Amino acid sequence: MLNDRKFKILQAIVNDYIETAEPVGSRTIAKKYGLGVSSATIRNEMSDLEDLGLISQLHSSSGRVPSSKGYRFYVDSMMQSPALAEEEALLLQRMLIENIRQSEYMMQETAKALSRLTNYPAIVSEPYLKKTAIKHIQLVPLDEKSILLVLVTDTKTVKNQVVNLSAAPGYDVLTKLSALLNRRLSGLSIREISRECIDKMLAEFGEHAHVLMPILGITADMIQAEDDVRVYTSGVKNILTFPEFSDKAKAEQIFHALEDRASLFEILGTPKASGIQIIIGEENALDLLKSCSLIKANYTIDNQGTGCIALIGPMRMDYAQAVSVLSGVLQNIRHVMDALGLRNGGTD
Amino acid sequence: MLNDRKFKILQAIVNDYIETAEPVGSRTIAKKYGLGVSSATIRNEMSDLEDLGLISQLHSSSGRVPSSKGYRFYVDSMMQSPALAEEEALLLQRMLIENIRQSEYMMQETAKALSRLTNYPAIVSEPYLKKTAIKHIQLVPLDEKSILLVLVTDTKTVKNQVVNLSAAPGYDVLTKLSALLNRRLSGLSIREISRECIDKMLAEFGEHAHVLMPILGITADMIQAEDDVRVYTSGVKNILTFPEFSDKAKAEQIFHALEDRASLFEILGTPKASGIQIIIGEENALDLLKSCSLIKANYTIDNQGTGCIALIGPMRMDYAQAVSVLSGVLQNIRHVMDALGLRNGGTD
DNA sequence: GTTAGCACTCGTCGAGAGTGAGTGCTAACA
DNA sequence: TGTTAGCACTCACTCTCGACGAGTGCTAAC
Numbered sequence: 203m204l205n206d207r208k209f210k211i212l213q214a215i216v217n218d219y220i221e222t223a224e225p226v227g228s229r230t231i232a233k234k235y236g237l238g239v240s241s242a243t244i245r246n247e248m249s250d251l252e253d254l255g256l257i258s259q260l261h262s263s264s265g266r267v268p269s270s271k272g273y274r275f276y277v278d279s280m281m282q283s284p285a286l287a288e289e290e291a292l293l294l295q296r297m298l299i300e301n302i303r304q305s306e307y308m309m310q311e312t313a314k315a316l317s318r319l320t321n322y323p324a325i326v327s328e329p330y331l332k333k334t335a336i337k338h339i340q341l342v343p344l345d346e347k348s349i350l351l352v353l354v355t356d357t358k359t360v361k362n363q364v365v366n367l368s369a370a371p372g373y374d375v376l377t378k379l380s381a382l383l384n385r386r387l388s389g390l391s392i393r394e395i396s397r398e399c400i401d402k403m404l405a406e407f408g409e410h411a412h413v414l415m416p417i418l419g420i421t422a423d424m425i426q427a428e429d430d431v432r433v434y435t436s437g438v439k440n441i442l443t444f445p446e447f448s449d450k451a452k453a454e455q456i457f458h459a460l461e462d463r464a465s466l467f468e469i470l471g472t473p474k475a476s477g478i479q480i481i482i483g484e485e486n487a488l489d490l491l492k493s494c495s496l497i498k499a500n501y502t503i504d505n506q507g508t509g510c511i512a513l514i515g516p517m518r519m520d521y522a523q524a525v526s527v528l529s530g531v532l533q534n535i536r537h538v539m540d541a542l543g544l545r546n547g548g549t550d
Numbered sequence: 551m552l553n554d555r556k557f558k559i560l561q562a563i564v565n566d567y568i569e570t571a572e573p574v575g576s577r578t579i580a581k582k583y584g585l586g587v588s589s590a591t592i593r594n595e596m597s598d599l600e601d602l603g604l605i606s607q608l609h610s611s612s613g614r615v616p617s618s619k620g621y622r623f624y625v626d627s628m629m630q631s632p633a634l635a636e637e638e639a640l641l642l643q644r645m646l647i648e649n650i651r652q653s654e655y656m657m658q659e660t661a662k663a664l665s666r667l668t669n670y671p672a673i674v675s676e677p678y679l680k681k682t683a684i685k686h687i688q689l690v691p692l693d694e695k696s697i698l699l700v701l702v703t704d705t706k707t708v709k710n711q712v713v714n715l716s717a718a719p720g721y722d723v724l725t726k727l728s729a730l731l732n733r734r735l736s737g738l739s740i741r742e743i744s745r746e747c748i749d750k751m752l753a754e755f756g757e758h759a760h761v762l763m764p765i766l767g768i769t770a771d772m773i774q775a776e777d778d779v780r781v782y783t784s785g786v787k788n789i790l791t792f793p794e795f796s797d798k799a800k801a802e803q804i805f806h807a808l809e810d811r812a813s814l815f816e817i818l819g820t821p822k823a824s825g826i827q828i829i830i831g832e833e834n835a836l837d838l839l840k841s842c843s844l845i846k847a848n849y850t851i852d853n854q855g856t857g858c859i860a861l862i863g864p865m866r867m868d869y870a871q872a873v874s875v876l877s878g879v880l881q882n883i884r885h886v887m888d889a890l891g892l893r894n895g896g897t898d
Numbered sequence: 899g900t901t902a903g904c905a906c907t908c909g910t911c912g913a914g915a916g917t918g919a920g921t922g923c924t925a926a927c928a
Numbered sequence: 929t930g931t932t933a934g935c936a937c938t939c940a941c942t943c944t945c946g947a948c949g950a951g952t953g954c955t956a957a958c
Binding site (some may be wrong): 239240241242246260261262263 | 899900901902903906907908909
Binding site (some may be wrong): 573575576577578589590593594596597607610611612613614 | 918919920921922
């Protein structure tokens with residue numbers, strides 16, 4: 203499609219613009235990127251590149267800026283994202299592997315790691331479509347009127363919730379009740395708890411039957427909440443450092459979008475493609491993001507479902523570095539999941 | 551100190567400036583606040599107010615702006631903060647009381663409520679100086695190699711942590727061990743766990759002695775972490791909406807400060823005075839906040855220690871409303887703590 | 899095909915004029 | 929003596945205009 207020189211010139215324009223956020227002129231390229239030709243020649247080539255729609259001018263005497271199509275070409279054909287530098291990889295490992303001892307922290311820590319390493323806002327969503335099942339239930343005494351319900355799910359997520367009762371049973375009773383609940387409910391998802399099963403338990407509970415209903419109700423709520431996909435962000439404040447968001451109103455819009463669960467899911471879209479996807483400027487479905495780029499990847503946990511990790515930046519974001527970090531993080535997610543025993547299949 | 555007219559004029563200046571963020575001129579006051587005198591008279595009075603240091607001009611032909619001293623006077627002598635409107639009070643109640651079933655959520659929810667009701671960034675710190683004691687320990691089976699340690703402290707905070715072992719004991723053993731741990735450790739703070747006590751437990755643990763040490767270690771870590779005062783923020787993005795922070799660099803500085811634990815504590819200072827304190831502009835010790843105001847209040851949990859809730863805004867923040875909300879929140883904290891059984895004494 | 903030269907474009911910056919909001923002072927009035 | 933109308937003055941803000949310069953496209957020569 204492009205001859206070698208045009209290729210190099212486009213590459214120079216994209217790289218320079220990513221670095222400086224200033225339109226790139228022909229003289230800059232001639233001086234800084236030493237292609238062995240004069241600026242006039244470069245001007246001619248740039249004119250051709252503009253005809254191809256790969257770069258554009260803000261006004262007739264400004265330098266050139268890559269267009270969405272130009273970035274697309276850059277990303278598809280000439281970007282090489284190096285493997286993470288050793289120190290970065292190490293930092294990542296420390297951040298993730300050492301911080302994550304429980305799966306519910308994985309998303310948050312992953313988001314943190316992504317944004318710290320790239321200085322772009324990061325979004326991480328949990329896998330969905332899973333149907334959480336009960337792995338273990340434990341009742342713990344708190345005081346005269348309340349007990350603590352600890353729930354461990356099959357995805358190794360731990361939740362706890364205080365249950366208020368008119369009179370809480372003592373420790374020994376709670377231990378017995380815990381055992382009973384486990385025997386009856388362990389391995390079941392919320393839909394599998396039948397009326398019959400509840401009736402049997404009520405009978406077995408005997409005098410303590412009155413505590414069963416609130417406990418079951420709260421357990422159901424907790425699992426339901428667990429089935430809701432959670433989504434985390436980190437490093438949102440970084441958008442303030444991008445010159446393209448010096449318009450405060452724009453920055454605030456994005457702030458809002460990144461705070462709102464619903465719009466986060468809109469941004470992430472439905473995960474279908476696998477691998478790392480780069481969505482540039484106008485390719486975004488959301489108007490709000492038409493001046494931004496989105497780099498995202500899906501990851502699969504077992505056959506539980508697919509989650510998404512993503513970075514948001516200006517169109518001139520450092521795609522190469524962002525992709526490096528993203529794939530590094532993906533790899534680390536695999537490690538963490540292996541360590542937590544949550545993975546059989548592969549991640550995309 | 552001030553005659554009635556000067557008083558009213560100062561009040562008009564402060565109110566108008568809080569509302570519009572524009573310097574207030576004599577004609578504006580004459581028209582809008584109908585004091586029955588001409589703008590010339592008001593000019594004379596304003597000149598006097600300026601001599602008193604209560605208002606100031608940015609330049610010789612601009613309107614007047616309240617000085618720190620002016621705000622101080624306003625806050626001390628003429629501000630009346632109405633009780634919360636019914637709908638606000640209700641909203642607050644829904645936000646707090648319904649969301650808080652465990653004490654560890656109280657701070658976060660309180661911060662959220664504060665910032666939502668005021669549109670100012672909120673900071674909430676936990677009480678400190680407490681020495682957390684163990685109330686209950688429960689070991690829960692997870693899988694072959696790990697168990698879950700659930701710790702309930704005397705402040706009713708629930709923490710859990712996965713403990714990895716080479717081979718995890720089964721459910722029955724864990725139940726027995728839990729009982730043993732509770733008998734020995736319940737009511738003790740970290741310092742009170744003696745060598746002797748540990749030795750006795752090791753003996754009693756018998757063949758399962760090897761799981762004791764990691765459990766004790768992690769328990770100690772958890773209590774230690776619990777003794778660290780936590781601090782939460784909410785609504786930080788609101789600073790973007792204040793015209794006084796249109797300087798992006800300034801906004802970012804504050805963003806940073808509100809993200810950093812250490813600087814948050816610097817902002818809050820050491821809680822000594824009780825009641826709601828208002829710190830205006832230059833009265834702030836921190837340079838960063840010399841153009842901001844801080845409204846804060848301390849609350850005491852039992853005799854555990856004192857925490858702090860605070861709002862940050864521009865100097866022309868709506869003190870009356872902020873104070874209303876803050877005292878409403880304080881009251882609700884009392885309710886929540888009563889509901890959680892954490893309060894004997896009063897809150898300041 | 900490449901390049902030097904040149905005219906042209908257009909955003910940016912700074913100076914200068916006009917505008918208007920606001921002030922302080924003064925003199926007159928009740 | 930307090931209040932007010934009138935007026936000169938100040939100064940931020942806006943607009944315009946010219947100079948400047950970075951950058952372009954075109955042309956002619958190599």
